[in-house]
Structure formats: C-alpha cells, structure tokens
Amino acid sequence: MNSTSVEAPLTETAERRVVTGTAGATPESKWVIVTRGIKREYDMGGEVVRALRGVDLAIARNEYVAIMGPSGSGKSTLMNIVGCLDTPNAGEYWLNGQLVSTMSDDALARVRNKEIGFVFQTFNLLPRATALHNVELPLVYAGVSSDVRRRRAKEALEKVQLENRMDHRPNELSGGQRQRVAIARALVNDPSMLLADEPTGNLDSQTSEEIMRVFESLADSGQTVVMVTHEPDIAQHARRVVVLRDGLISTDDTRDAFVARIGLGTQHA
Amino acid sequence: MSFFQAIRIALETIRVQKLKSFFTVIGVMIGVTFLIAVVSIVAGMSRYMKDDLIGKIIAVNSFSLRRTPDFQVGDVTQATRNEWRRRPRVYEADVHAVAAALPADVLWATESSENLNVESAYARPRSVQCSTVSPGWFDIKRMGAAQGRLISIQEYQLGTPVVVIGKDVADHFFPNLNPIGRELRIQSIPYTVIGVAEAQGSVFGQSLDKFLVAPDKSPLNRWVNPHSVVDAMIVQGPTDAGMRDAMESTRAVMRARRHLHPEQPDNFEMETSESALDFWNKIQSYLTIAGVALPTVGLVVGAIVIMNIMLVAVAERTREIGIRKALGARRRDILNQFLVESATLSTLGAAVGVALGIGFAKLIAALSPLPAAVAVWSIFVGVGIGAGVGMIAGIYPASRAALLDPIAAMRQET
Numbered sequence: 198m199n200s201t202s203v204e205a206p207l208t209e210t211a212e213r214r215v216v217t218g219t220a221g222a223t224p225e226s227k228w229v230i231v232t233r234g235i236k237r238e239y240d241m242g243g244e245v246v247r248a249l250r251g252v253d254l255a256i257a258r259n260e261y262v263a264i265m266g267p268s269g270s271g272k273s274t275l276m277n278i279v280g281c282l283d284t285p286n287a288g289e290y291w292l293n294g295q296l297v298s299t300m301s302d303d304a305l306a307r308v309r310n311k312e313i314g315f316v317f318q319t320f321n322l323l324p325r326a327t328a329l330h331n332v333e334l335p336l337v338y339a340g341v342s343s344d345v346r347r348r349r350a351k352e353a354l355e356k357v358q359l360e361n362r363m364d365h366r367p368n369e370l371s372g373g374q375r376q377r378v379a380i381a382r383a384l385v386n387d388p389s390m391l392l393a394d395e396p397t398g399n400l401d402s403q404t405s406e407e408i409m410r411v412f413e414s415l416a417d418s419g420q421t422v423v424m425v426t427h428e429p430d431i432a433q434h435a436r437r438v439v440v441l442r443d444g445l446i447s448t449d450d451t452r453d454a455f456v457a458r459i460g461l462g463t464q465h466a
Numbered sequence: 467m468s469f470f471q472a473i474r475i476a477l478e479t480i481r482v483q484k485l486k487s488f489f490t491v492i493g494v495m496i497g498v499t500f501l502i503a504v505v506s507i508v509a510g511m512s513r514y515m516k517d518d519l520i521g522k523i524i525a526v527n528s529f530s531l532r533r534t535p536d537f538q539v540g541d542v543t544q545a546t547r548n549e550w551r552r553r554p555r556v557y558e559a560d561v562h563a564v565a566a567a568l569p570a571d572v573l574w575a576t577e578s579s580e581n582l583n584v585e586s587a588y589a590r591p592r593s594v595q596c597s598t599v600s601p602g603w604f605d606i607k608r609m610g611a612a613q614g615r616l617i618s619i620q621e622y623q624l625g626t627p628v629v630v631i632g633k634d635v636a637d638h639f640f641p642n643l644n645p646i647g648r649e650l651r652i653q654s655i656p657y658t659v660i661g662v663a664e665a666q667g668s669v670f671g672q673s674l675d676k677f678l679v680a681p682d683k684s685p686l687n688r689w690v691n692p693h694s695v696v697d698a699m700i701v702q703g704p705t706d707a708g709m710r711d712a713m714e715s716t717r718a719v720m721r722a723r724r725h726l727h728p729e730q731p732d733n734f735e736m737e738t739s740e741s742a743l744d745f746w747n748k749i750q751s752y753l754t755i756a757g758v759a760l761p762t763v764g765l766v767v768g769a770i771v772i773m774n775i776m777l778v779a780v781a782e783r784t785r786e787i788g789i790r791k792a793l794g795a796r797r798r799d800i801l802n803q804f805l806v807e808s809a810t811l812s813t814l815g816a817a818v819g820v821a822l823g824i825g826f827a828k829l830i831a832a833l834s835p836l837p838a839a840v841a842v843w844s845i846f847v848g849v850g851i852g853a854g855v856g857m858i859a860g861i862y863p864a865s866r867a868a869l870l871d872p873i874a875a876m877r878q879e880t
C-alpha cells in the first residue's frame with residue numbers, strides 16, 4: 198500500500214492526535230480530512246444525546262476508508278459533519294486545508310458542491326427528473342453552462358455504464374442502476390472525496406457487490422472514498438476500516454488487520 | 467444558478483402538474499381578466515366620448531350660455547343647488563346684448579327644448595324632444611337635410627309652423643311614407659314637415675335622431691319655455707382661440723347686465739366641450755376605481771391561494787429541497803427557485819387573464835352598445851401585476867424552503 202496507510206490499529210486517542218496535528222494548525226496538504234476533537238450533541242428537551250464525543254481522524258488523498266460501527270454509534274452524525282451538511286458543537290474540521298467547522302450555511306453549500314460527492318442509502322434522486330438531469334444537478338449549482346453540463350453528465354454516466362439509460366426516470370431503473378446514477382452524480386463535479394452513507398443498505402447482496410466493484414475501480418483510479426456502513430462484509434472492501442463506538446473511534450485498522458482481527462476472511466473462504 | 471435555469475425548473479414543475487397549476491392561479495386569472503375587461507371598456511368609452519359623443523352633442527369650438535350646467539355628475543351640494551335655483555334665467559334680451567358684442571365671424575343661435583306630445587295620422591302619439599331654435603343653429607351643428615330642406619330665414623322671421631325632424635321621428639310617424647309636406651301635431655298645433663335631418667347616429671345605444679326642430683318664433687315656443695326666456699345661447703368661434711375670446715366678451719356683457727360686483731361669482735354657466743369632458747372624466751375616474759378595486763379583491767384572494775399552494779408545494783418537495791441543498795444549492799438558489807416558480811405560475815395565469823379580458827371586452831362590445839378599446843398599457847400592467855402577485859405570494863413559502871435543514875429535509879418520507 199502507499200505511505201499514508203495506517204500500519205497498526207490506532208486505538209489510542211493520543212496516537213491519533215500525533216497524526217491529526219495541533220489545534221489551529223493547517224494540516225499538511227496530503228490530508229483531505231482532518232478532524233480534531235469533534236463533538237456533536239443533540240438537546241432532546243433537557244436530555245443531551247452525545248452523538249460524537251471527541252473524534253480525531255485524518256484521511257489522506259487516495260485513501261478508501263470504511264467507517265463502521267453498530268447502530269447509534271454516531272456514524273451518520275460523523276458523515277454529516279464530514280459532508281459539510283452539519284457543523285460540530287466543538288472541535289475542528291479541516292477539509293482540503295480549509296477550516297469548514299466555522300463556515301456559514303452558504304459557504305458550506307459551496308464546499309459541498311465543489312469538494313464532496315454524496316451517495317446515500319436511499320439514492321436521493323429527484324423522482325421527476327431523468328438520469329441525465331439528476332447527474333447534471335451539481336453542475337447547475339456550480340454555474341456550469343448547459344452544454345458543458347450535458348457533456349460532463351454524459352461522461353459521468355458512461356463511467357458507470359449507464360449511457361443507454363440517460364433519459365430514464367428513477368422509477369424506470371433498478372436499485373443498482375439508481376445507485377449508479379447517484380454515483381455518477383457524485384462524481385460529475387470532480388469532488389475531493391466520494392462520501393457514501395450505507396450505499397448498499399437498500400440493495401441485495403449481488404447488487405451490493407456490483408456497487409462495491411464500482412467503488413473499487415474508483416479507488417484504483419485515485420478517487421478518495423469514505424464509506425459509512427454497519428456491515429463488516431461491506432466494510433472489508435475498503436482499504437482501511439475505522440470503527441466507531443458510542444461516539445468515539447474504537448479501532449482504526451488496515452483492511453487486512455481488520456479482517457484478521459474479526460475473522461471475516463475465514464467466513465468467506 | 468441562473469435566472470433562466472430557475473424559469474426552466476418552474477415551467478417543468480408547472481408542466482407536470484397542469485391542473486393543479488391552473489387552480490392555483492385561477493384567482494389571479496380572474497382578477498386580471500376583470501381588470502383588462504374593465505380598463506378596455508373604460509378606454510373604449512373614453513375614446514368614443516372624445517371622438518364621437520362630444521363632437522355630436524357639442525359642436526366644435528362652441529360653448530353654450532345657460533342658467534345651470536347641463537352636464538353634472540358626482541356630489542352637487544345642496545348649497546350649490548340652492549344657488550342654481552336663485553340664478554336668473556337667460557332672456558332673449560341677454561342674448562341680443564351678448565350677440566351685439568360678438569365679432570362678425572362668430573356664429574350664434576338660441577335653443578330651448580322640452581319633451582312634448584306629438585301626433586300624426588299614421589302612428590301612435592309619442593313624446594318627442596322638441597326644440598325651438600334661432601337662425602344659425604343648423605350651421606353650428608353642421609347638420610344638413612337628408613330629405614326636403616332646412617328652415618328658411620323667412621320662416622324664422624315669420625315664426626311659420628314648420629319642423630325639421632330627426633330620422634327616427636320620421637320613421638315612427640310616417641312609416642313607409644315620404645314625410646315632406648305632411649302634418650305633425652305638437653300639443654295639438656299642426657306643423658308641416660319640411661325636412662328630415664341627416665342621421666346623427668347613436669351614443670351608448672341611445673339614438674340621436676329622436677328630435678324635432680322648429681323656428682323660435684313659431685307657436686311651439688310657448689310650450690318649451692316661458693315667454694322671452696331661452697334654455698341656451700350657443701356660440702361658435704372660428705377657432706378655439708376665437709371661442710375663448712367670445713367667452714370673455716360674453717362673460718363681461720352678462721356680468722354687467724346682472725350688476726355683479728367683481729368679488730361675486732358668475733351667476734350663469736358657460737359650458738364648452740371641456741365641461742362635458744370634465745363630466746366624462748369624473749365618470750371615468752369612478753369607473754376606473756371600481757374597475758381596479760374589484761379585480762384587486764380577486765388578486766388578494768389569488769395571492770393567498772398561491773401562497774397556500776406554494777406552502778404545500780414546499781412541504782411536498784421537502785426531500786427535493788434537501789437533495790438540492792446537499793448537492794450545493796445555497797439558500798438564495800432555493801429561494802429564487804420557489805419565487806420564480808410562484809411568479810412564473812402567476813404570470814402565466816395573468817397572461818391567460820389578459821387574453822380572456824380582451825376576449826371579454828370584445829364580446830361585450832359586440833353584444834352591447836358599449837365600445838371597447840384595448841389599452842396596450844393595461845396588458846403590461848396585467849402581466850406585471852401577475853408577476854408581482856406571484857412574487858409577493860411566494861416570499862413566505864420560498865423563505866421557508868430556503869431555511870430548511872438539508873439533513874432533516876432528506877429524511878422526510880415521500
């Protein structure tokens with residue numbers, strides 16, 4: 198693997214802090230994501246739910262990382278913050294050298310548009326729009342002219358082998374095809390990272406494997422991929438697996454270390 | 467996101483829900499339809515008034531000297547009425563004194579009218595507006611004879627019982643007959659018909675050909691006015707300036723004859739076509755207020771409907787809004803999208819309203835004596851109002867949409 202891979206389980210917060218760096222310092226340029234002591238709390242009418250309790254995480258360019266954990270461990274909360282859909286109550290989040298944890302709503306919208314390609318569990322395509330139009334959407338908000346938009350959307354659909362389904366609406370496509378449209382949409386604006394939240398949660402295992410192959414080839418071509426999942430089967434497709442538990446990182450392994458530790462490999466053999 | 471992009475999204479949304487869109491803008495549509503119809507009819511009446519009516523009723527460059535205004539509208543106070551009642555009548559002696567002061571190129575005539583009972587051997591008796599006039603009246607009115615002839619100077623001097631009748635009067639009393647030389651009895655006095663006047667047309671469906679004219683010295687005169695009193699003296703200058711000069715010398719003569727002090731107002735009336743236009747302008751302003759107030763109610767209701775429908779649309783499309791935000795739409799992109807959608811919808815409704823309004827005006831013009839002229843400005847105003855109403859109605863729903871939290875919005879089930 199490359200030099201940014203994690204050698205051994207980084208289970209100790211102190212060890213990870215060495216990697217993420219000191220508060221306020223701009224991270225080295227190889228890091229796409231650096232979070233420092235991120236906390237997110239929800240006030241549920243007097244009772245405070247502490248969804249993230251101080252997450253320190255660094256993800257470098259070209260990495261393919263899975264964020265694992267049981268339900269309620271804070272995966273989606275972390276994903277929303279990393280995806281600039283939400284901001285932390287405390288801590289710093291640096292995306293591509295920009296401190297985004299203190300940005301305004303509109304500035305975050307710009308960052309989402311330029312830096313992040315989302316893939317959701319429920320696809321989140323516009324039901325009345327064609328595949329092509331769905332893929333064009335991020336470019337609409339990027340202010341790209343309509344003919345350039347069209348060309349780039351077609352190219353993105355070709356990457357996921359859907360060039361012959363461009364004029365279909367989501368309800369005329371299978372689940373796997375919808376998710377591939379969503380991937381094309383995520384890639385169309387050349388984002389710094391692909392961010393997927395349970396991308397196979399609504400798909401059967403065969404289609405899931407198909408989507409995983411798409412992710413694999415994207416990672417091979419150098420795309421940074423961060424994928425949230427609660428399924429170890431899916432997580433083991435990534436090259437690094439971060440496990441969350443009760444709002445904190447509990448382990449941070451290479452794929453091989455992760456597989457060896459939880460004994461997945463034997464199941465599949 | 468560009469403005470045209472926002473319009474495209476809006477048109478697309480409208481296209482996929484045509485019926486709902488139609489009901490959304492029905493209020494605006496009706497409001498604008500009324501606005502255009504009323505404005506067109508008022509404009510048509512106005513043009514008609516200025517071009518036809520005023521010219522027909524009041525001769526060009528002329529004014530009439532009379533005791534009280536002939537055209538009156540709106541709130542005439544009791545005090546004004548009392549003042550009118552105290553005014554002296556206009557006497558033949560006044561007319562002669564005024565005439566003596568007028569230059570030679572100014573025409574004048576007297577006119578007194580009353581509705582009187584008229585009979586002929588060939589038809590039922592009928593009430594007709596009968597006027598006694600002095601020489602010059604036909605010249606000022608630019609009225610010629612279609613059949614027979616006009617009143618001769620000898621007949622004026624002698625007070626011969628002859629009449630020139632309007633076309634409708636001829637048709638009624640002498641059906642399928644040549645009226646010339648035949649007899650009409652006015653208040654039982656026999657008159658000989660010597661001419662039928664050229665057709666004068668109609669105003670608002672009221673024929674202008676239901677009249678009868680006799681010399682002022684004829685026996686008819688005692689039925690239309692007390693002795694030596696006239697309803698009006700009509701004075702016509704060669705030009706507008708000539709008319710104004712004539713008005714000034716008339717005023718001077720009348721004030722002197724009535725011994726008015728400089729601080730006292732005139733106790734007589736000099737009406738020009740402007741007075742008639744004033745009268746019309748007042749009517750027009752009332753009509754315009756009504757014509758604008760009624761559609762405004764429709765537009766307010768229309769705006770409330772649009773606002774509610776847009777709120778529903780925002781609720782229904784919460785997930786779409788969340789997705790758009792996740793993909794990089796800023797607050798103002800979402801705000802614009804819904805504002806443009808609301809405005810586009812409303813503008814389309816208004817455009818349909820403009821077309822319907824024009825259609826309505828033409829229909830009314832075709833089916834009734836009311837004329838219609840489509841005012842070009844009203845089309846722009848109508849469409850502009852549509853856009854404005856849509857914008858205003860869209861502000862609240864659009865800002866609700868713009869402020870939605872993308873995470874919560876995307877979680878919404880659809």
Ligand SMILES: Nc1ncnc2c1ncn2[C@@H]1O[C@H](COP(=O)(O)OP(=O)(O)O)[C@@H](O)[C@H]1O
Nearest residue numbers: 239246248266267268269270271272273274275
């Ligand atoms: N909007 C919210 N309001 C209140 N509590 C929330 C909200 N989102 C998440 N939580 C709580 O935060 C914790 C972490 O949730 P989440 O990040 O969705 O976990 P995961 O995705 O790993 O299942 C859970 O206890 C959850 O109930």
Ligand SMILES: [Mg+2]
Nearest residue numbers: 269272273274
């Ligand atoms: Mg989750």
